[in-house]
Amino acid sequence: MRKSLEISRRTRKMPGLLEVKSEPTTLGKIVATQKAKDRTVSAAFSIALAGVVAFMLFLLPPGKANAQNDDPAFLVFGAGYFDFNKQDDTAVEFRLEYHSDYKFLGFKPFGGVTGTTDESYFFYAGIMMDLYWGRRWVTSLSVAPGYYEKGNGRDLGHHFEIRSQFELAYRFDNRSRLGVSVSHMSNASISDSNPGQETVSVNYSFPINKLFGN
16 A cells, blocks of 8 residues: 555656657657658559559550660759659759760660759669650650768758659750759668658750860
């Protein structure tokens, strides 16, 4: 009986003790739920992009696309909306890329760098494929691993990130292109934290041979 009274008195002297102890558990559940949500969103976007790639490759095999492919190498300039989907750490993104005209089985190498107004940077290199829809319209699919530095921007959980991208562009007579792209970045869950992020961007591809008057 005395022990019960002592416990009761201590509880009265320290109000909120039980609530304080329960906070870490509640916070842990919230963090775990958010991480699971981030993984679900990243996985859903990756699956959707893979589905688009498979669907388009089924409709237009690479060999057929390459028959129309007389495009030169490009310098690509772009500007977009970083983290437009989740909008946790939005920023303006700028990009500069080089797209080679060398092709192997329909794929060609490319590389580039992006930077945001939050001082985050991404250096990357990968492969891409162009799928042609007549003379004017081109769909470009790409994947590129790279090094990410968050700066004052979004923490993506790791320096290693992979960017997958879908772009639809219009081709002009001089082979330059103006397109809109949607890209997804993820560390493929090699880190405990993998929030991912999506960027929508407007890109202009300038034929490098035009720099030399060709």
